[in-house]
Amino acid sequence: MKAARMKTPRRPVPKKPSNPCVKDPVGVYCRVRPLSRPDQECCIEVIDETTVQIHPPEGYRVFRNGEYRETQYSFKEVFGTLVVQKQLFDVVAKPLVEDLIRGKNGLLFTYGVTGSGKTHTMTGSPGDGGLLPRCLDMIFNSIGPFQAKRFVFKLDDKNGVDVQCEVDALLERQKRDAMPIPKTPSGKRQIDPEFADMINVQDHCKVEDVDEDNVYSVFVSYIEIYNNYIYDLLEEAPFEPIKPKPPQSKILREDQNHNMYVTGCTEVEVKSTEEAFEVFWRGQKKRRIANTQLNRESSRSHSVFIIKLAQAPLDADGDNVLQDKEQITLSQLSLVDLAGSERTNRTKAEGNRLREAGNINQSLMTLRTCIEILRENQMYGTNKMVPYRDSKLTHLFKNYFDGEGKVRMIVCVNPKAEDYEESLQVMRFAEMTQEVEVARPADRPICGLTPGRRFRNQTEEQAVSELLLQNFPPLPSCELLDINDDQTLPKVIEVLEQRHKLRQMLSEEIAKTVHAFKTVLQEFDSSVASKENYIQGKLSEKEKTIAGQKMELERLEKKIKTLEYKIHILEKTATIYEEDKRNLQQELESKSQQLQRQASDKRRMEARLQGMVTETSVKWEKECERRVAAKQLEMQNKLWVKDEKLKQLKAIVTEPKHEKPERPSRLRDREKPVQRAVSPPPAPPPSNPITQVPNSQRLVSNPRVHRRSNSCSNISVASCVMEWEQKTPSHKPASGTSNARNRQQEPEQNRDYNSSNRRRGMCWTGVTELPRHRDELEIEEDRCHRVSAAPSAHPVRLRHRRSRSAGERWVDHKPPSNVPTETVMQPQVPHAITVAAASEKALAKCDKYMLTHQELASDGEIETKLIKGDVFKTRGGGQAVQFTEIETLKQESPTGRKRRSSPSNRDQPEDAADSEWTDVETRCSVAVEMRAGSALGPGYQHHAQPK
Ligand code: ADP
Ligand code: MG
Numbered sequence: 001m002k003a004a005r006m007k008t009p010r011r012p013v014p015k016k017p018s019n020p021c022v023k024d025p026v027g028v029y030c031r032v033r034p035l036s037r038p039d040q041e042c043c044i045e046v047i048d049e050t051t052v053q054i055h056p057p058e059g060y061r062v063f064r065n066g067e068y069r070e071t072q073y074s075f076k077e078v079f080g081t082l083v084v085q086k087q088l089f090d091v092v093a094k095p096l097v098e099d100l101i102r103g104k105n106g107l108l109f110t111y112g113v114t115g116s117g118k119t120h121t122m123t124g125s126p127g128d129g130g131l132l133p134r135c136l137d138m139i140f141n142s143i144g145p146f147q148a149k150r151f152v153f154k155l156d157d158k159n160g161v162d163v164q165c166e167v168d169a170l171l172e173r174q175k176r177d178a179m180p181i182p183k184t185p186s187g188k189r190q191i192d193p194e195f196a197d198m199i200n201v202q203d204h205c206k207v208e209d210v211d212e213d214n215v216y217s218v219f220v221s222y223i224e225i226y227n228n229y230i231y232d233l234l235e236e237a238p239f240e241p242i243k244p245k246p247p248q249s250k251i252l253r254e255d256q257n258h259n260m261y262v263t264g265c266t267e268v269e270v271k272s273t274e275e276a277f278e279v280f281w282r283g284q285k286k287r288r289i290a291n292t293q294l295n296r297e298s299s300r301s302h303s304v305f306i307i308k309l310a311q312a313p314l315d316a317d318g319d320n321v322l323q324d325k326e327q328i329t330l331s332q333l334s335l336v337d338l339a340g341s342e343r344t345n346r347t348k349a350e351g352n353r354l355r356e357a358g359n360i361n362q363s364l365m366t367l368r369t370c371i372e373i374l375r376e377n378q379m380y381g382t383n384k385m386v387p388y389r390d391s392k393l394t395h396l397f398k399n400y401f402d403g404e405g406k407v408r409m410i411v412c413v414n415p416k417a418e419d420y421e422e423s424l425q426v427m428r429f430a431e432m433t434q435e436v437e438v439a440r441p442a443d444r445p446i447c448g449l450t451p452g453r454r455f456r457n458q459t460e461e462q463a464v465s466e467l468l469l470q471n472f473p474p475l476p477s478c479e480l481l482d483i484n485d486d487q488t489l490p491k492v493i494e495v496l497e498q499r500h501k502l503r504q505m506l507s508e509e510i511a512k513t514v515h516a517f518k519t520v521l522q523e524f525d526s527s528v529a530s531k532e533n534y535i536q537g538k539l540s541e542k543e544k545t546i547a548g549q550k551m552e553l554e555r556l557e558k559k560i561k562t563l564e565y566k567i568h569i570l571e572k573t574a575t576i577y578e579e580d581k582r583n584l585q586q587e588l589e590s591k592s593q594q595l596q597r598q599a600s601d602k603r604r605m606e607a608r609l610q611g612m613v614t615e616t617s618v619k620w621e622k623e624c625e626r627r628v629a630a631k632q633l634e635m636q637n638k639l640w641v642k643d644e645k646l647k648q649l650k651a652i653v654t655e656p657k658h659e660k661p662e663r664p665s666r667l668r669d670r671e672k673p674v675q676r677a678v679s680p681p682p683a684p685p686p687s688n689p690i691t692q693v694p695n696s697q698r699l700v701s702n703p704r705v706h707r708r709s710n711s712c713s714n715i716s717v718a719s720c721v722m723e724w725e726q727k728t729p730s731h732k733p734a735s736g737t738s739n740a741r742n743r744q745q746e747p748e749q750n751r752d753y754n755s756s757n758r759r760r761g762m763c764w765t766g767v768t769e770l771p772r773h774r775d776e777l778e779i780e781e782d783r784c785h786r787v788s789a790a791p792s793a794h795p796v797r798l799r800h801r802r803s804r805s806a807g808e809r810w811v812d813h814k815p816p817s818n819v820p821t822e823t824v825m826q827p828q829v830p831h832a833i834t835v836a837a838a839s840e841k842a843l844a845k846c847d848k849y850m851l852t853h854q855e856l857a858s859d860g861e862i863e864t865k866l867i868k869g870d871v872f873k874t875r876g877g878g879q880a881v882q883f884t885e886i887e888t889l890k891q892e893s894p895t896g897r898k899r900r901s902s903p904s905n906r907d908q909p910e911d912a913a914d915s916e917w918t919d920v921e922t923r924c925s926v927a928v929e930m931r932a933g934s935a936l937g938p939g940y941q942h943h944a945q946p947k
Helices: 058-063 085-101 118-122 131-146 166-178 273-293 351-380 392-396 398-404 417-433 453-471 488-653 665-678 709-727 735-745 748-753 756-764 774-788 840-845 903-907 911-936
Strands: 023-025 027-032 044-046 051-054 071-074 077-079 105-111 153-155 161-163 214-226 229-232 252-254 260-262 268-270 302-313 329-337 405-413 437-439 705-707 810-813 833-835 848-856 862-873 879-891
Touching: 027 085, 027 417, 051 417, 071 417, 077 085, 085 105, 085 131, 085 302, 085 329, 085 405, 105 118, 105 398, 105 417, 118 131, 118 329, 118 405, 131 214, 131 273, 131 302, 131 329, 153 214, 153 302, 166 488, 214 273, 214 392, 229 392, 252 392, 260 392, 268 273, 273 302, 351 392, 351 398, 351 417, 392 398, 398 405, 398 437, 405 417, 405 437, 810 840, 833 840, 840 879
Parallel strands: 027 077, 027 405, 105 329, 105 405, 810 833, 810 848
Antiparallel strands: 023 437, 044 051, 051 071, 153 161, 214 229, 214 268, 214 302, 252 260, 302 329, 705 879, 848 862, 862 879
C-alpha cells in the first residue's frame, strides 16, 4: 500500500501588528538527532535547510485505520543528523554571545521529548562540547585581555552591579583568600574527566568588534526548577554525609528595572572557560547527587545556566575602570535545558513521579499558553494578559518575551517512530512559537570618552623607541674590496664607537630612569602598604563597630521581646480591669436603681404617713372635743352638786350655835382660832414670845400672800366636802363605814401616807368632830411638807422637845445669797442668833434651827421656805439638826388667783353664793392654819384682815 504523499498546506503568514519599534520573531531551530540504531524506524525527514517532514510510522498507520498523512514544519533553520555542534553553535548561539558582549540579553532553550538530544545540544557529550561550553569559550576568547581584576565588579543581591577601584578589589581578594574554603563534596575543584574534553574547543571563536576601552567580568549561576520550585545548584551547603539536608528553594523577585531574578542565588565570578565550566560541572554534579538522593529524574527538571557579563569603560587615562555605576552595563545569556516535553502517560509515572511529571508538564503547558497568548495578542491586536506568573519557568523569563532580549529555541527531535506523536506536538508548538515576535533590544549607549584609550600609551612608547633607533648613526658599508682599504674599517670603528657611546648614554639614561622608576615604585609600594595598613586598621575598626552594633542589635532585640511580653501582660491586665470596670458600673447602676426605688418608696410612705397623721390628728381633735364636752358636762354636774352641798354647808355654818349645845368644850376651844381669824386679832399672850410677831410681819391672809400649808388645808376641806357629801344624807357619825369608803376614793399615796383614819376621825366624824389636839393638826401639816422637803427625815420625836415656854433659842440661818422679798410679812424670830453660814458655835448655844431658803416656783414667783429643825447634841460632842418642818412663803398676782374648786363656774349667776363660799373656805383654811401655827410654836399669827 502506498499512501498518497500530501504536503501540509502552509499556514498563512500572520499579519504583523504595526509596531513602531523593530521586532524579531523568536528564532526557532530544529535539530534532528541520529537514530540510536540504524534499524530503528524513522518518522522524520529533513526536507531542506528550513523544513522537516514528519510522517506516521508503520504501526501507527495500521493502528489508525490506514490513515497516512505527512506533515511538514518550517523553522528558521533545520539541522540534520549530520550537523555538528560547531555548526549549530555558529548559527544559533554565536549571535547571542555577540549580543551579550554588546550588552544585550539573550535566551536560548532546548525543547523536546526526553532523549531527543536537548542535553546533548546544550551541554554536549564527552569530546563534543555543546552550546554552553562553546559560548563560554567564545566569551573568554573575546574579552580575555580586557577582563577586569576579580572583585572590581560586584554583583549586589538586588540583581544590580557595582564597581570599585583596583585597590579595594585587591583587598577584598586578599580577604577572600584568607577565608577557609568550606568543605564540600566538590571541594577538590577538579573537573571530571568525563567533561574535561567538552571544553576543549579549538575553534578560537571570538567576537571581532569587542570594545577594547571597556573592562569585563563574567559571573555565572546555575539553577534548577523542579516541581515548580527553584533550587540553587551552586549553593555552598556544608557537607553532611550521614543525613544531607534537602536543598532550600529560592524565590523570584523583580528588580527596579522590572527584570526577574532569583533572590540569594550564588553568582560566581569566573575568569576563564575552564573555571566557568568547572562551576557548571559542580552544579551539574550537585544536581545528579540530589536526583539520586531524592529519587528524582533529571529529565523532569529544567536547568538554567545564566552567564552575566558586566562591563564598564576605562577612565580617560585608559588605566583604571571608570568609577561610575551608571556606566556599567550588565547583560545576561540564559541557557535553558528544558525538561522532557512528553505527556505523563508516556513515562508511566506513578505516585510522586506522576505529580512531578504533572508539574513539569504544567510548566511547559504554561510556557505554551504564554506563547500562544503572546502570539494571539501580536497577531490580532488583542490585549490578553499573558499568564507568566503561573509557573516559575515563565515568570523567570517573562522579560525576554517582553522585549528585554533575543529569544531562541532549539527544538530537538528524535526521528524514531516511537516518538512520533510527541514529536508532532513538539513540532506544532515550535512552529507556533516562531510566530511570536519580541522587540529587538536597543543598543547600549556609547560612552562619551575618546575611544582607543587602552592602547594610546602603548603606541606612544613604541614611537619613542623607533625614534631612538633612527637617531643611531647608520652603519657604513662593511664590505672590504681591497686589502689596502684602510678607510672602511676605521669608519666602521668610528661609527661603532659612536654607537657604543650613544648606547652607553642610553644605558645610563635607562639606568637612571629605571632607578627613578624603582624609587617611584618603591614609594608607591610603601604608600600602597601604608594605605593597606591604614585600610586594614580601618577595616578592623569597622569590624569592631559592626560587632558592637550586632551586640547592640541583639540587646535591642531582647529588649523588644521583653517589651512585647510586657505589652502582652499589660494588655491582659487592661482587659481584666475593663471587665472589672464594666462589672462595677453594672453594680453601680443596679444600686442606683435600688436607691431610686427606695427613695420613691420612702416618698410614698411619707405621703401615706402624712395622710395617716392628718387623719389621726383630726380623729383625736374630734375625740378631745368630745371628751372636753363630756368633762364640761360632768364638771357642771359636779359644780351643781357642790353648790348644793355648799348651800347645805352654809346652812350648817350659819345655823344658830345654840342648835348644838352639846358640842364638847374642846371643840369650842378649837373654834376660837376660827373666830380669831375672822375677827381682828387680840394682843398675843405674853407667855408665848414666839407668837409675838410685829404687825408688819404677820402673815396676812390676803389673796396674794398665803401659807403653803393652805393647800393642805384645802385638801382637807375638799376631803371633808367629799366625805361630807357622802355622809350628808344621814348626818350620822358612822366613822367606821365612812372611813372605809373614803379610803377607797383617796389616792393611794394619801392612803399610805397620812393617818387619814385618825384625822378624819378627828375632823370629820361629823362637823362637830374637828381636830381636837394640836398634834393632830401638826401631823396633818407635816405630811404635806415631808413629801416635798424631807421625805426621808426621821419622824419628829416630839416628846424630846423642850418646853416652848422655857424659852427656846433659835439659830436663824440666812444665807447671804437670799433675795429680799419686800413682802409685808417677814419671818422674825426673837432672840435668835442670825448667822449667814451654819456655825457649830451658834448651834451649841441653841436648841432650834431655821434655814431660810429661796427658790423659783413653777409660776415664776420666788418661793421662800423656812426649814425648821431641832438641834441635838451628838455622842461625839458635836451638834446635829433634825429637820422637822417647812414653812413656805409665796407671792401671787391677784389676777392669777383662781377658784380652785371649779374655775369654769366663774360665770355662774350665783355671785352671792360664790362669795360666801370663798369666804367660808378662806375662813376654814385660816382656822386650820391658825390652829396649826399656834400649835407649832415658831409659826406665825395669821390675821385675816378683811378688806
Ligand atoms: P535529552 O536531554 O533530550 O533527554 P540527551 O541529550 O540526553 O537527550 O540524548 C540522549 C542520548 O542521545 C545521549 O546519549 C546522547 O549522546 C545522544 N544524542 C543525542 N543527540 C545526539 C546527536 N545529535 N548526535 C549524537 N548523539 C546524540
Ligand atoms: Mg536531558
